[in-house]
Amino acid sequence: MPRSSALVNILIVTQYFWPEEFRINDLALGLAMRGHRVRVLTGKPNYPSGRFFPGYGFFRRASERYEGIDVVRVPLIPRGRGGGFRLAANYVSFATAATLAAPFRCPGGYDVILVFEPSPITVGIPARVLRAIKRTPVLFWVQDLWPESLEATGAVRRRWLIDLAERLTRFIYRGCDRVLVQSRAFIEPIMRLGVPAERIAYFPNSAEPFYEPIVLPPEAPERKRIPPGFIVMFAGNLGAAQDFGTILAAAELLKHDGGIHVVVLGEGRLSEWVRDEIGKRGLYGRMHLLGRHPVASMPRWFSLADAMLVTLRRETIFEYTIPSKIQSYMACGRAIIAGLDGEGARIVTEAGAGYAVPAEDPQALADAIRALASRTRAERETMGAAGRRYFEQHFDRDMLLRRLEDWMLELRRSRDIASV
Numbered sequence: 098m099p100r101s102s103a104l105v106n107i108l109i110v111t112q113y114f115w116p117e118e119f120r121i122n123d124l125a126l127g128l129a130m131r132g133h134r135v136r137v138l139t140g141k142p143n144y145p146s147g148r149f150f151p152g153y154g155f156f157r158r159a160s161e162r163y164e165g166i167d168v169v170r171v172p173l174i175p176r177g178r179g180g181g182f183r184l185a186a187n188y189v190s191f192a193t194a195a196t197l198a199a200p201f202r203c204p205g206g207y208d209v210i211l212v213f214e215p216s217p218i219t220v221g222i223p224a225r226v227l228r229a230i231k232r233t234p235v236l237f238w239v240q241d242l243w244p245e246s247l248e249a250t251g252a253v254r255r256r257w258l259i260d261l262a263e264r265l266t267r268f269i270y271r272g273c274d275r276v277l278v279q280s281r282a283f284i285e286p287i288m289r290l291g292v293p294a295e296r297i298a299y300f301p302n303s304a305e306p307f308y309e310p311i312v313l314p315p316e317a318p319e320r321k322r323i324p325p326g327f328i329v330m331f332a333g334n335l336g337a338a339q340d341f342g343t344i345l346a347a348a349e350l351l352k353h354d355g356g357i358h359v360v361v362l363g364e365g366r367l368s369e370w371v372r373d374e375i376g377k378r379g380l381y382g383r384m385h386l387l388g389r390h391p392v393a394s395m396p397r398w399f400s401l402a403d404a405m406l407v408t409l410r411r412e413t414i415f416e417y418t419i420p421s422k423i424q425s426y427m428a429c430g431r432a433i434i435a436g437l438d439g440e441g442a443r444i445v446t447e448a449g450a451g452y453a454v455p456a457e458d459p460q461a462l463a464d465a466i467r468a469l470a471s472r473t474r475a476e477r478e479t480m481g482a483a484g485r486r487y488f489e490q491h492f493d494r495d496m497l498l499r500r501l502e503d504w505m506l507e508l509r510r511s512r513d514i515a516s517v
Contacts, residue, residue: 105505106134108203110224112173112191114139115163116150116360118392120421121213127498129166136167136205138223140191143175145365145389147183147335153244160202169202171195179366188217197225200230207233208509211501212273215240218262220416221269227429229349234274236501236510238300240284240421245414265294280425282417282440285441298504302421303494307393308428310485311400322387323401327470329434330402333422335365340410343436345374346459347466348384357383357470359406362398364389399429403471403477404451406438411456419444426458427484434469434475436462449478450484 107128114137115122129135141158142150152158155172171194177183210233212224221237226512228235242322244262267290270276276292277300278284284297313319335341344359351357361371361384368386375384390398399405405426408416423441426433433451435442442453452469454461469477 103502103506104132104134105364105502105509106208107136107505108207108210108227109135109137109213110139110195110199110210110220110227111137112140112141112188112217112220113144113213113215114168117142117144119213119215120302120305120310123303123494124213124498124501125166126164127494128166128501129496131502133502134189136169136201136207137163138169138171138195138205140173140195141170141175143173143187145177147175147177149175161283171197171198171202183284185373188219192219192222193219195220199223199227199517203227208512209233210235211505212237213240214238214379216243216246218243218266218269219512221273225269225272228272232512234507234512235272236275236277236504237270237273238277238279239283239287240279240302242283242414242417245286245417248414263290274511275504277504279421280417280419280440286417300501301419301492302424303492303497304421304424304428304488305392306494308396308425310430310481311396313397313400314412317397322385324358324382324385325359326358327404328358328360328402329404329406329466330360330362330399331406331408332362332398332425333420335361335363335371337367338415339365340376340408340411340436340457341367341369341371343457343459343462344406344408345371345378345380345384347436348380349378350459350463351466352380352383354467354470359384360402361386362390362395393449395425396429399426399431400513403474404434404466405429405431406434406436407441407445408462409438409441409456411438415441415456424488427488427492430481430485431477432469432480432482434462434465436465444487444488448484448487449480450487451480463466 111121113119125135141153160169174186175192176187210224214220224235243266244259270292276297279301281299328445348359407420419440435445435453438456445453452465454465
């Protein structure tokens with residue numbers, strides 16, 4: 098990894114960090130490997146299980162080192178089963194603890210503060226406080242739009258709470274020096290909250306370097322878990338946003354199509370419901386739940402799939418989003434079936450990486466799976482290769498790290514000039 102000629106002292110604020118599996122882990126490693134000094138302010142790991150990871154506790158392991166990165170952890174209330182009250186307590190407890198502890202636990206000066214926000218927006222509160230205290234510019238990397246994501250997932254239904262979330266979001270965005278968005282479609286909604294266009298920049302997700310096309314040896318243990326036939330594989334969270342009702346309905350429509358199997362890698366709030374529905378719908382032997390596996394093992398599993406599956410519910414907010422699994426699928430050179438609308442569907446279609454069909458349309462999804470199954474292996478590999486080329490052109494990790502470095506250096510120069 099090349100070292101940057103101009104090094105930056107960076108504080109990353111994120112509620113989630115290693116050993117939790119989020120893209121911010123790789124970004125932090127990439128910046129550190131390029132020679133920058135990186136410190137991370139985060140919480141105690143408890144996602145997705147809702148319980149503290151082994152070795153961690155409310156007061157245990159308040160600081161540690163991860164691959165040369167200083168990690169400062171503040172206590173929080175674990176998310177538990179992810180119910181409304183418990184989730185709110187999880188969000189508020191991290192924001193409160195990080196805001197109170199940051200000035201003391203993260204001493205010294207920083208050139209920039211980078212905030213990673215996949216939800217909740219409250220992660221921006223400690224960053225805004227630190228900006229005021231340390232006069233440090235803030236880059237806020239938006240993964241989920243608030244308050245839109247609250248409404249779309251049904252997490253909050255009371256209008257006054259949604260209005261409160263919107264006011265908080267407006268306050269945080271306006272206090273940032275640059276707002277980075279993972280999808281170009283995020284720009285207009287953020288501008289509507291009063292952020293000037295010149296302070297918003299497109300910064301999509303990449304994928305960890307281990308996401309690449311591979312061929313497993315015949316004796317690989319993963320092969321024993323995959324049934325013979327045409328394999329459609331879903332990898333990721335089993336939550337409300339992923340619209341497993343449509344996946345199940347499509348699997349029912351394919352139940353009598355010889356040799357088509359849906360394999361699911363991952364867990365989530367809906368795991369038990371999905372398992373029960375498989376039984377009720379008679380999908381045993383056609384739909385396979387293989388559980389959660391280390392993220393670094395994903396390319397091995399992907400290599401055994403004929404097509405990778407990504408789905409989202411039909412909500413305006415999800416039309417704006419680029420699910421990060423799309424980058425992972427493309428990086429591994431796999432053909433993609435996308436049951437979603439908006440930006441994610443546009444990218445899959447524009448890349449020629451597979452088929453995109455409307456969200457919440459089981460028949461269209463089943464038809465797309467049948468259509469891809471009817472294509473030759475060579476044709477599917479051509480689609481996967483097109484996706485890989487698109488990834489290299491638009492989502493390459495080093496290219497994006499260089500872009501981020503340029504913004505950080507620009508903000509540091511602006512701050513230094515203003516302080517003269």
